[in-house]
Amino acid sequence: xxxxxxxxxxxxxxxxxxxxxxxxxxxxxxxxxxxxxxxxxxxxxxxxxxxxxxxxxxxxxxxxxxxxxxxxxxxxxxxxxxxxxxxxxxxxxxxxxxxxxxxxxxxxxxxxxxxxxxxxxxxxxxxxxxxxxxx
Numbered sequence: 001x002x003x004x005x006x007x008x009x010x011x012x013x014x015x016x017x018x019x020x021x022x023x024x025x026x027x028x029x030x031x032x033x034x035x036x037x038x039x040x041x042x043x044x045x046x047x048x049x050x051x052x053x054x055x056x057x058x059x060x061x062x063x064x065x066x067x068x069x070x071x072x073x074x075x076x077x078x079x080x081x082x083x084x085x086x087x088x089x090x091x092x093x094x095x096x097x098x099x100x101x102x103x104x105x106x107x108x109x110x111x112x113x114x115x116x117x118x119x120x121x122x123x124x125x126x127x128x129x130x131x132x133x134x135x
Contacts (some may be wrong), residue, residue: 016115040089041071045112046082046097048075063103067091082107 057077064073064082069090075082084096093109100107120124 040087041085042088043085044093044096045110046084046100046107047110048080048082048105048107051075051077051080053077056105057084060100060103061107063099067096067099070096074130081110104107 048060051060054077057075060082061073061075064070064084065073069087071085071087073082073084082100088098097107097109
């Protein structure tokens with residue numbers, strides 16, 4: 001009797017879980033980082049001008065992190081360099097530079113990582129605190 005109760009419980013459990021088997025089938029993950037083609041992953045170094053404190057670097061890091069296609073970024077202050085790893089199928093260098101410009105800084109892809117030679121321009125020079133108010 002106990003054996004029958006256990007077997008019926010296992011049968012009910014497998015039907016509820018929609019596995020149809022006592023053993024779970026491995027889930028197939030889709031759209032994972034492993035599926036991103038290595039050819040589409042690129043790293044660039046951008047010289048950022050206008051950073052005046054660590055808070056500026058942190059604000060730029062957060063703005064870059066929110067963008068789809070940017071896998072990782074590190075904004076160095078002092079040094080004023082951003083190292084950005086991105087999926088070229090989702091975001092371009094020009095779009096990355098536009099994010100930097102929108103945040104209130106000027107960015108230029110460094111020559112050793114330059115693929116398109118694009119730069120951004122800073123529309124107006126502002127103090128660090130004024131830039132933070134924009135964010």
